[in-house]
Amino acid sequence: MAKGLLGNDEAFARFGRRIGWSLAKDMEKTILPNIELLKSYGVPMERIIKFIYTFPRSLMVKPENFMKFVEKAEEMGADRKSQMFIYSVRSVSQMSCKTLELKLQTLRQFGFSESDIRATFQKSPYVFSSSVDRLKRTKDFLLATGKYDMSCIAKNHTALLYSIEQRYMPRCKTLQVLESRNLLEKWPSLNMLSRMSDDKFFLKFVYPYLSELNNLYPTVSSMGGVNEDTKVS
Structure with a gap:
């Protein structure tokens, strides 16, 4: 499933080298559910793929936590349709509430x-x-x-x-x-x-x-x- 998401074996291998194979094995527990959430918010898949290659670890969090980041970003005014939406989520995820x-x-x-x-x-x-x-x-x-x-x-x-x-x-x-x-x-x-x-x-x-x-x-x-x-x- 992960290979299909990234396009082909070569893309998956490149991604594995980028984040480390031990983490890549956990894609179905973290990244894939988080991707599905972003898709449900209307974020285009091509934008998500580009984001994954640039900031792969940003999606490697527990889905329940990622949901909170998405909700907080939207609460602060992030626009689902904007190209910056996914980066707004990342920005929130990097900080504690304090x-x-x-x-x-x-x-x-x-x-x-x-x-x-x-x-x-x-x-x-x-x-x-x-x-x-x-x-x-x-x-x-x-x-x-x-x-x-x-x-x-x-x-x-x-x-x-x-x-x-x-x-x-x-x-x-x-x-x-x-x-x-x-x-x-x-x-x-x-x-x-x-x-x-x-x-x-x-x-x-x-x-x-x-x-x-x-x-x-x-x-x-x-x-x-x-x-x-x-x-x-």
Whole structure:
């Protein structure tokens, strides 16, 4: 049954190597019932298969516990039809109720409304996989630039996922130098600052002013982006 689910013997072997054969043998006790539950919620099989290969152990929990995670995710606003639904379930499964409540309280302290929190969970459940300390440090850094406020961060919640050291610090230092020399017409939006690729940022804000920046900005190859669990830690 498990081989049929994954497509063929080769796919099953690859999966077994991915999670360890001792665990793969227990598929019918954990993964298969959990897959059936997701299917009953309308999650397409191709999406489930992709998820299994990426995060196989996320489905290797007792079905009764997995049911609780699914129900909690939906209670928090996860949309069954969304591609992020299964990742919302995973995010919930990684936390105790106490930890989840602490993160909710942290976002409320940031000034997030209940609708902001719901939208964040629906669209960017990875935010809830970040530690409270990481969320606070990133929020404080962005506010300290003086260019963004909490309403801006609430509208661009994925900005909380990016690295301060690898993404924000070099970019903000570059922009500050350009601004001090009247070479910057206006600061980029938070969405642009956080999500623009390193190549595009370099071409737009660095390359035209190389002589002015004096190698302030690191090489593109040394830049980093979202901490992906992909995205989270």
